[in-house]
Amino acid sequence: MSQDSILKVENLVMHFGGIKALNDVNFEIKRGSVSALIGPNGAGKTTVFNCLTGFYKATGGSIMLHASGKSTSVIEVLGEPFQVSDYLNPVAFIKRLKYKMFGGSHLVNRAGLARTFQNIRLFKEMSVVENLLVAQHMRVNRGMFAGILKTKAFKESEEEALERAFYWLGVVDLKEFANRLAGELSYGQQRRLEIARAMCTNPEIVCLDEPAAGLNPSETEALTKMIRVLRDEHNTTVLLIEHDMGMVMNISDYIVVLDHGEVIARGGPDDIKSNPKVIAAYLGAEEGEEVTL
Ligand SMILES: Nc1ncnc2c1ncn2[C@@H]1O[C@H](COP(=O)(O)OP(=O)(O)OP(=O)(O)O)[C@@H](O)[C@H]1O
Numbered sequence: 001m002s003q004d005s006i007l008k009v010e011n012l013v014m015h016f017g018g019i020k021a022l023n024d025v026n027f028e029i030k031r032g033s034v035s036a037l038i039g040p041n042g043a044g045k046t047t048v049f050n051c052l053t054g055f056y057k058a059t060g061g062s063i064m065l066h067a068s069g070k071s072t073s074v075i076e077v078l079g080e081p082f083q084v085s086d087y088l089n090p091v092a093f094i095k096r097l098k099y100k101m102f103g104g105s106h107l108v109n110r111a112g113l114a115r116t117f118q119n120i121r122l123f124k125e126m127s128v129v130e131n132l133l134v135a136q137h138m139r140v141n142r143g144m145f146a147g148i149l150k151t152k153a154f155k156e157s158e159e160e161a162l163e164r165a166f167y168w169l170g171v172v173d174l175k176e177f178a179n180r181l182a183g184e185l186s187y188g189q190q191r192r193l194e195i196a197r198a199m200c201t202n203p204e205i206v207c208l209d210e211p212a213a214g215l216n217p218s219e220t221e222a223l224t225k226m227i228r229v230l231r232d233e234h235n236t237t238v239l240l241i242e243h244d245m246g247m248v249m250n251i252s253d254y255i256v257v258l259d260h261g262e263v264i265a266r267g268g269p270d271d272i273k274s275n276p277k278v279i280a281a282y283l284g285a286e287e288g289e290e291v292t293l
Helices: 045-052 084-088 090-102 105-110 128-135 144-149 152-171 187-199 217-234 245-251 269-273 276-283
Strands: 005-016 019-030 034-038 060-067 070-073 113-115 205-209 237-241 254-259 262-267
Touching (some): 005 045, 019 237, 019 254, 019 262, 034 245, 045 205, 045 237, 105 113, 128 187, 152 187, 187 217, 217 237, 245 269, 262 269, 262 276
Parallel strands (some): 034 237
Antiparallel strands (some): 005 060, 254 262
């Protein structure tokens, strides 16, 4: 497993009016790892995910994604206000203007990062396979004339999209449900479909927001295996938010713990399990007070 960093978060700050949801958050995710972001309710985990994936524009700090053979500043591609120095530097000015006009979370996905949501967000009235085809619209040849004329390149890219969709349906064990409506699937199947949908965009890092929420123990075990397959067979880095501590400790190479919008601990599962600050944050005890997980 390569040990270089795929994601580096520095001094990340997110304010919602007077609420300081994130306050100087720093962490780094190694390429090819399974990492977890944990913490009590309201700690700021989903806010971090929303900043990483471009759903929120962070109030301050830096998020660098090193994927798809380049480094991308997530905050920059969402479009930032002009700086005085831009008026003296035409290249910087044009870049800033481009991101202000055409920037957004789609560029974060194109740069190699995909996500799933805490509350499942599938197109429930569409079939399972259609959900995966829609996810690939950025990769498919969408030229108007190519579509009207049904050019060879257009047909090939449509076939590739379908092949990719069936490939990922196979990985998440949903091939036989390809033509069912997504809304007819069980909760656990819908969660797996969300993962397949994220993977269809060919990410190098996938952020899973509470993937085990609502799953029974055997579904959680199957999910754990699937996450290992993503890491070991597809070289995908996985970052997850999860409340199921058994699963987190079992699967994670690295854990970042948040509390009240701040990182209170980072390290491997054994370090985290025995960290007094983490125990106190979870059990609501005062630091120094004797508690065990
Ligand atoms: N869009 C928003 N507007 C205002 N406040 C927000 C918004 N999103 C999050 N917050 C606040 O930011 C803080 C962190 O919330 P967040 O959802 O990130 O926590 P969390 O760790 O993901 O919690 P949970 O485990 O319950 O999902 C909370 O105080 C929350 O109320």
